[in-house]
Amino acid sequence: MPISDWFKAREAKRYVTPNGPVDTSDLPDGVWIKCEECRRTVYQGDMESNLQVCPGCGAHGDLTAADRIAYLVDEGSFVETDGSLGSVDPLSFTSGKPYAGALEAARENTGMREAVLTGRATILERPVVVGAMDFRFIGASMGSAVGERITRAFELALTERTPLVLAVASGGARMQEGMLSLMQMAKTASAAARLSEAHVPYIALLTNPTMGGVTASFATLADVIYAEPHARIGFAGPRLVEQTIRTGLPKGFQSAESLLAHGMVDAVVDRRELTERVALTLDYLGSGGE
């Protein structure tokens, strides 16, 4: 499926002022949704025009990879690379839900071939290599195909000396690929190290959730790290931590705000300001002082 199809369903209206009054009198049922944070009922169109940010409380809703890219880059500028690259089931993993079936289901449910989209685009007219992960696809876990697509994005950015912008979301490694999955951490981190050594800018956006092997590899090796409000970001899952330390977790544990306070991310950025912030940051990192 060409990426352009993913865009057609929605209108990318950016920087719409939230909280505008809505005339709801003659709307059909079902276009109203309830914000999980503030429990307010919000008109779905309002959520969409507000980049899935609740106009009531500012909660940032989940995005598909396609929406993420659409919100981030100039309309129509995205050209996917490596779109035909997908996972196989190298270990014939059958414990629990068989992996082959899970892959098929994920493809059907998302219309995607893998959990990350990568390609070329422009952000407010600045050329970038861009990627976005989609949590709906087996928790955006990093198997061989995700690792390969991300590595190629790093390599493309390196070869063309074009800045890289990655919107990260992931539950961690894809255990159904065993050690092949773990080694993607080393592979993507090595690719990130090469890009860094070549002084090509790399900006990461950590969204909800960014956990496990992805956080512990390419995602946090960026020159500048932004995070979305309230995104969960960490290495170990909160339940494992809770079991290990046998006590409750502190309030806001592993939240983007907590990571900011602990010095791990450069800033927490509202989704509605992200495109401009990324463009501005790119201007600095690509400027050589001019």
Added chain:
Amino acid sequence: MPISDWFKAREAKRYVTPNGPVDTSDLPDGVWIKCEECRRTVYQGDMESNLQVCPGCGAHGDLTAADRIAYLVDEGSFVETDGSLGSVDPLSFTSGKPYAGALEAARENTGMREAVLTGRATILERPVVVGAMDFRFIGASMGSAVGERITRAFELALTERTPLVLAVASGGARMQEGMLSLMQMAKTASAAARLSEAHVPYIALLTNPTMGGVTASFATLADVIYAEPHARIGFAGPRLVEQTIRTGLPKGFQSAESLLAHGMVDAVVDRRELTERVALTLDYLGSGGE
């Protein structure tokens, strides 16, 4: 005064077993000293043959720069460099004890021209550039001359690609030289950065006390940092810290052992094992794996 004169008064006996029995029956008074740590009375000859380490409790006594170098390097191998380089009184500093007079007194009392000795030597036959600071000389504070001698030691090591070993002791900056003193931190740190970039090994030994501007510049920029047992090492003086936080200091605060526990030094090394440890470390850093 040639450096050889400093050595003549003492015999450099290395690695003598401590705690040997001493026949003290027919010795004159005055060659017995009391260890400040364990309060034991120790025969001075025993202290000397034990590198000024108390045979009773292992407390490490203060050393002059000349003794430090004598204990560290091969006998007769030290050749001083920049020995004629000394401090002046650039600010005509007269508050308190006039600086010019303090310099003169320090020179008389120590027979040294400045608070650091630098030169070439061999350590168990390995060529090194070596330096040692002498706390008796105005607290081994770093003025222009100390900073210049140390910087030249870094530059000599760089030019000749010979490893550098510095035995550090200092109360901090030499405030009587004002900002000229503070800038020696930047100067020596810059020289250390150049040596590091050239991949020439640099080993620092932090002795009692290593405080203030010296700790916060060249002293801690070494590839490997060793510390002497119980040496006080830190940035702010303990009284200032106490006044600031208005509570007592934890036991062992700013001790070499505390710094080890907090990850700041590579090891605490007994003076009697130092020469071999430094030689061994040099073998690794200069080996290129062979």
Added chain:
Amino acid sequence: MARTFVMEFERPVAELEHKLESLKRLDLTAQPDLAAEIVALELEIEKLRETLYSSLSAWEKVQVSRHPERPKTQDYIEALFTDVVELHGDRLFGDDGAMFAGLATIGRRRVAVLGHSKGRNTKENIARNFGSPHPEGFRKARRVMRLADRFGLPIVSLLDTAGAYPGIEDEQRGQALAIAECLATLAGVRAPVVVVGIGEGGSGGALAIGFGDRLIMLENAYYSVISPEMCATILHKDAGRASEAAACLQATADDLVRLGIADEIVREPAGGAHRDPEVVFEGVRDAVTRALDELADVPADELVSRRYERLRKTGVYTEGD
């Protein structure tokens, strides 16, 4: 504007100002001479202030440099820079409010900005630890120095700190090492480094972001190896003799230019920077952009070499017999 903080040496001015305010509250129509008296008093105040500020002692300048209303790093950033992207965190332990780090634009130049951040009120001061960085602050600064180095961004560094914070945990987390690493990193930054002393320049905590290719000092800023009070305490066991120590330390802007450490002085209005910040902002903007312009075309290798040579020349000693 009612000022709440009066420096000792400014008390004569404050008294005249108090008198002036009283006069202004009177009924002008009832006392025809009053208008003339007010004008005369205003002139007198201005003259007195100018006299005072034309010959401030070192210790008086130290007091001005610490004045609570003196413009802070945040004020300079708001006034001089556009498109500011603040960068947080050392990626190791924390984010230190006492150290500002970010990317910003001054004139037509994109730069990285570092600066000790004192608060502008009590609440801010608590969040910013009164401008005294923890190791995290220096490590954040170092991280941004390296970013600037990698991407060829000039660094503009604003000094305003009493010094690195001397706390127990700061020592334990390696305050000394954090500063040393900053020095070594700053030495090698392959882009211009322009330093501005805007207020207090306290010892190693200032120096960590405080040397480079140019040092611009505000007229009443100081930059010293040790605070006058601590110097007096050490020399005389009497912090009250700080005035004498301040003079001996030769740490005013004029002293530093004379010693070859500072390059340029930005003049302040009589009464200090806080009496007319816009004038001072303009002076700093001019000095910084001029310095950046002068350094812009120097190749990186030469920039780093010159920075080293500059330090190599710093120090006065004797050699030979």
Added chain:
Amino acid sequence: MARTFVMEFERPVAELEHKLESLKRLDLTAQPDLAAEIVALELEIEKLRETLYSSLSAWEKVQVSRHPERPKTQDYIEALFTDVVELHGDRLFGDDGAMFAGLATIGRRRVAVLGHSKGRNTKENIARNFGSPHPEGFRKARRVMRLADRFGLPIVSLLDTAGAYPGIEDEQRGQALAIAECLATLAGVRAPVVVVGIGEGGSGGALAIGFGDRLIMLENAYYSVISPEMCATILHKDAGRASEAAACLQATADDLVRLGIADEIVREPAGGAHRDPEVVFEGVRDAVTRALDELADVPADELVSRRYERLRKTGVYTEGD
């Protein structure tokens, strides 16, 4: 030697051994057949153990890899290396006993050694946090990686960890970032990197020091993206199904060679490495020195390129329609 820890699958052997010990306590002179019976039983035990160990399941191997008496990093360092200089600390926050780092000599080669350090008894285990590093451990390892890189010292890395420690403060001090930085640093080390899986190889905490130019696995070591228990918990909400998960994860030495991730297997005696450590030490010494010899003459640039290409080939995916 009385062993206190018996693995489930070894219980039949343990029972025979118990019987053997009872027999040996009897009076041989009173029962002439006893000597023969003892010999027979000893043979039976040996045969049973060999049978068991010739076809261990993945889960059984995991148990062997975690056996409390299994040789630890410290044992390998004592047995294989001379002139050991342990290096402590991350120069940032602490010194982590769960991560060994130092300089050492193996045969005629001087190297840097990294290794997860489990304790050999309860006291050591507490000091070493049972071999699960905090961020400080990874940052110490990274520091020594950079030292090795600067001075061209090969790295020998010993893997034996259940994983990075999942504590609250570990997360707060950036466990993920500490591991990521290790990976990026290890990728660029301009000297050979030889990794040996000696016991547990738990996920990212193992990988942080666990890839390079060669991966040598002990026969009963494992190296997995996730522990079998946690995998079973996620898949079935039942840690008891770890055996099934262990098989599916394909994380034994044999599996890793088959998958092209490991290069070589060092055989263990029947009963596991702890039954005859000297044999295993000899095997590891041989494999490591051979690897170091093979890599010694590869130019640094090529070494780093090859290491990257090695990772580039790791992964199985489909491309095209």
